[in-house]
Amino acid sequence: GNSVTQMEGPVTLSEEAFLTINCTYTATGYPSLFWYVQYPGEGLQLLLKATKADDKGSNKGFEATYRKETTSFHLEKGSVQVSDSAVYFCALRFTGNQFYFGTGTSLTVIP
C-alpha cells in the first residue's frame, strides 16, 4: 500500500544551522509529493510540492527534490530561523485519491 515515513523528532537546531528532514515513501506508481507545515495552534499549510521525478519544490528558503530512484523527498533549508519552529509533514497523493501523511517532525530553532 501507500505510505510515508519521516525521520523521528523532535529536532532542535541553533539559528542559522542547516536543516534536513528525511522523508521516504512507498507507492505503486508516481504520486505527487508535498511538504506541509503546522505552526502551534494552527492548521496545516502547504510549504512546497513536486509532481514528477526530479522536480524541485521550493518556498521560503525550503527545498525538496522528488527522487524516484530512492523514493525520497527530503526537506532542506540552508539557514533556519526561530520562526521556522513548527511541525513538518510529508505527504503523497495520487490523482483522485486521498492524501497519505507522515507522522510529522517537530522542529525547534533556538536563538
Next chain:
Amino acid sequence: NAGVTQTPKFRILKIGQSMTLQCAQDMNHNYMYWYRQDPGMGLKLIYYSVGAGITDKGEVPNGYNVSRSTTEDFPLRLELAAPSQTSVYFCASSTGQGLSEAFFGQGTRLTVV
C-alpha cells in the same frame, strides 16, 4: 478568501453527549476530508468524500458519521462521545487532481470529560 472554515474552534463534551463539527469550503472542491490529530501524533483520516452524496471511511471511522449533501459542506457527527475522541479535528478540501494540494481549516479542539 475564506477557504476552509471549521466551527467551533473549541468544545468540551461530557461522555455520551453528541455534537456536530461543521466544515465549509468556498473553493468548489469536490474532495473533502476529516482528520484527527492526537497530541504528538500525525494525522489519521476519519472519513472523506469525493463529491456531494458520496462518502467513504478512512482509517479510524468508528464513533463518527458524516454526510455530504452539498459541495460546500461536510459535517462530522459524534453520536456518543467517549474520552478516546479527545483530539484536534481538521477538515480539508482539494480538487481531484493529483498535483492539487489539500487546504486545511484551523481545527476544532475537542475534549471529552
